Amino acid sequence: GQNIDQPTEMTATEGAIVQINCTYQTSGFNGLFWYQQHAGEAPTFLSYNVLDGLEEKGRFSSFLSRSKGYSYLLLKELQMKDSASYLCAVPGGGSYIPTFGRGTSLIVHP
Amino acid sequence: DTAVSQTPKYLVTQMGNDKSIKCEQNLGHDTMYWYKQDSKKFLKIMFSYNNKELIINETVPNRFSPKSPDKAHLNLHINSLELGDSAVYFCASSQEASLAGENFGPGTRLTVT
Numbered sequence: 658g659q660n661i662d663q664p665t666e667m668t669a670t671e672g673a674i675v676q677i678n679c680t681y682q683t684s685g686f687n688g689l690f691w692y693q694q695h696a697g698e699a700p701t702f703l704s705y706n707v708l709d710g711l712e713e714k715g716r717f718s719s720f721l722s723r724s725k726g727y728s729y730l731l732l733k734e735l736q737m738k739d740s741a742s743y744l745c746a747v748p749g750g751g752s753y754i755p756t757f758g759r760g761t762s763l764i765v766h767p
Numbered sequence: 768d769t770a771v772s773q774t775p776k777y778l779v780t781q782m783g784n785d786k787s788i789k790c791e792q793n794l795g796h797d798t799m800y801w802y803k804q805d806s807k808k809f810l811k812i813m814f815s816y817n818n819k820e821l822i823i824n825e826t827v828p829n830r831f832s833p834k835s836p837d838k839a840h841l842n843l844h845i846n847s848l849e850l851g852d853s854a855v856y857f858c859a860s861s862q863e864a865s866l867a868g869e870n871f872g873p874g875t876r877l878t879v880t
Contacts, residue, residue: 690868699857700810702868742808754800754822755869757810 661758663745668764669735677730677761679745690746690755691719691730700744703730732763740765770794771872773858779878780848788843788875790858799841800869801833802857810857816841845877853879 660682669675681689688707692700706712706721706728718731730743742762746755771792780786792799801813814833815822821833830846845852858872 692868694808699871699874701871705868744810754812754815756812759807759809 661745661747661756663743663758663761665759666762666764668766671735671737671765671767673735674731674733675735675763677732677743677745677763679728679730679758681726681728681745681747681758683726683747683749683756685749686723687748689719689721689728690744690748691728692744692746692757694742694744694760696741703743735765737765737767739763771858771860771870773856773872773875775875776873777876777878779880781880782848782850784848785844785846786848786877787845788856788858788877790841790843790872791839792858792860792870792872793839794860794870796860796862796870797838798861799835800859800861801841801843802859802871804855804857804874806854813843814841848879850879853877 663679688705690705691703693703694700703717704719706719709721709723711718711720716733721728732739742760744760745758748755774789798817800815802810803813804810813824813827816833816835832844834842834844855874855876857874859869861869
């Protein structure tokens with residue numbers, strides 16, 4: 658099975674940069690997903706990493722190190738609307754069906 | 768146009784009842800899923816289903832059963848509801864072996880009293 662660990666909660670200031678870490682253990686690695694979930698809403702897809710390195714997509718970037726079982730989501734120029742839960746998810750067992758971590762609740766304050 | 772839709776959005780019912788939640792996707796995706804998100808916001812997969820294969824999370828009680836009348840629909844039927852079934856249930860879809868992640872429906876908040 659998969660084991661996914663990420664911090665429960667983080668706080669940051671508007672305009673700053675925040676890094677949300679995720680460590681995982683899995684068999685049959687098929688990439689790593691990041692999702693954003695605002696309170697009372699459905700998760701929305703942010704990124705998918707299957708190769709090592711950093712992938713940038715606007716203000717959000719995602720990094721993967723397969724040898725270390727480690728990923729992070731980097732959010733730049735934080736805005737109040739970025740306050741949400743960020744879910745790390747890893748498919749396992751040779752499938753593309755992800756197992757989700759418990760999520761990191763990010764609070765952005767003025 | 769809504770990509771993945773669920774009905775109802777809210778469902779309040781008593782213990783012991785049987786209820787269904789409907790899900791439809793208009794994305795032409797091959798695979799559909801049901802997830803349960805509990806009060807601690809932990810999102811866990813219950814089922815994944817395509818035209819040929821149903822994969823069941825073995826921790827899901829057999830009171831829960833997915834029913835797919837066609838490729839665009841995956842309904843969730845729950846028998847003999849229990850208090851612990853109270854949660855938000857999300858339907859999702861993706862192309863099989865998708866690298867683009869899953870499209871989630873808006874969720875159904877189920878409250879069992």
